[in-house]
Amino acid sequence: MCLPAFPSKESHLFNKKKECNNILYKWQTSFADSIKKGQYFLNFEDEEQKVIKPTYTKGGSWLPFIGFTNSLCARFTHMTTGHAPIGEYRQRFFPQLPTECSCGDTDIQTHKHIVMECNLYDPSTCP
Numbered sequence: 001m002c003l004p005a006f007p008s009k010e011s012h013l014f015n016k017k018k019e020c021n022n023i024l025y026k027w028q029t030s031f032a033d034s035i036k037k038g039q040y041f042l043n044f045e046d047e048e049q050k051v052i053k054p055t056y057t058k059g060g061s062w063l064p065f066i067g068f069t070n071s072l073c074a075r076f077t078h079m080t081t082g083h084a085p086i087g088e089y090r091q092r093f094f095p096q097l098p099t100e101c102s103c104g105d106t107d108i109q110t111h112k113h114i115v116m117e118c119n120l121y122d123p124s125t126c127p
Contacts, residue, residue: 041080041081041082042081042112042115079114080111084111087099087106087109088108088109101118102120103118103120105117
């Protein structure tokens, strides 16, 4: 007599992990497509100049670096997605307003300029 084989707890957990990894892979590859994430999204790179992929594990790929205050996380998200009230945003939505950076080094203040180039940006002054 053959007894039916019931799935074990280990095989269920293995299948859930496999499914989760598949979803994460699809999310990351979809996110890498600039059409999906938008042309104003600011990519971040690690020490080896590789783009940091988004993830939800271990606190995510960016959140540990920006802290856990709601206001800082919101400002970071606005800046990363290109929705901060800076020159390039004003250029798209309010073209009559000024777009230059107050440092004087660029005509259009971009989020990349603020984070990576602007001499007025001092991370120690962020709350």
